[in-house]
Amino acid sequence: MIEFTLNGHIAVSRCHPFARLIDVLRDELGDTGVKEGCGEGECGACSVLLDGMLVNSCIIPAARVEGCEIITISGYRNTARGKVLLLAFEREGAVQCGFCTPGMVLAAEQLLSRNPNPDEREIRTAIAGNLCRCTGYDLIVKAITAAARDGAGLW
Numbered sequence: 001m002i003e004f005t006l007n008g009h010i011a012v013s014r015c016h017p018f019a020r021l022i023d024v025l026r027d028e029l030g031d032t033g034v035k036e037g038c039g040e041g042e043c044g045a046c047s048v049l050l051d052g053m054l055v056n057s058c059i060i061p062a063a064r065v066e067g068c069e070i071i072t073i074s075g076y077r078n079t080a081r082g083k084v085l086l087l088a089f090e091r092e093g094a095v096q097c098g099f100c101t102p103g104m105v106l107a108a109e110q111l112l113s114r115n116p117n118p119d120e121r122e123i124r125t126a127i128a129g130n131l132c133r134c135t136g137y138d139l140i141v142k143a144i145t146a147a148a149r150d151g152a153g154l155w
Helices: 021-028 080-091 101-114 120-126 137-150
Strands: 002-006 009-013 047-050 053-056 069-071
Touching (some): 047 101, 080 101, 101 137
Parallel strands (some): 002 069
Antiparallel strands (some): 002 009, 047 069
């Protein structure tokens, strides 16, 4: 049995300790906001915040999260900061197919929580582990810049 906090609530899984975290989140706990792209930890579609650090849930064994706090886009989108980021993504046209959006938003959260006023280079570095197949990087950078401005004081 593996117990952890998921989006502010206690979650318990009876999965095999080496089960992939993404499978536990999606299949067992029903959090379909977490997307699977490559399954190899390279695209970032499955990104979650694990104790505040951005990780690819497709390469994290479930046993690793025992006692940890996990935030997925499903929980984050309801926070004040999540609403600012998602609105900026929408307003700036940074959401195209939407597949990379959860990982991009959580990467932006991690960046803004450490640096509330990043420059373009810092933003591009922060989202570098997230692959956008629709080539929306410029719009994503604009959205994160706008969120930093609009959410001043939240981060």
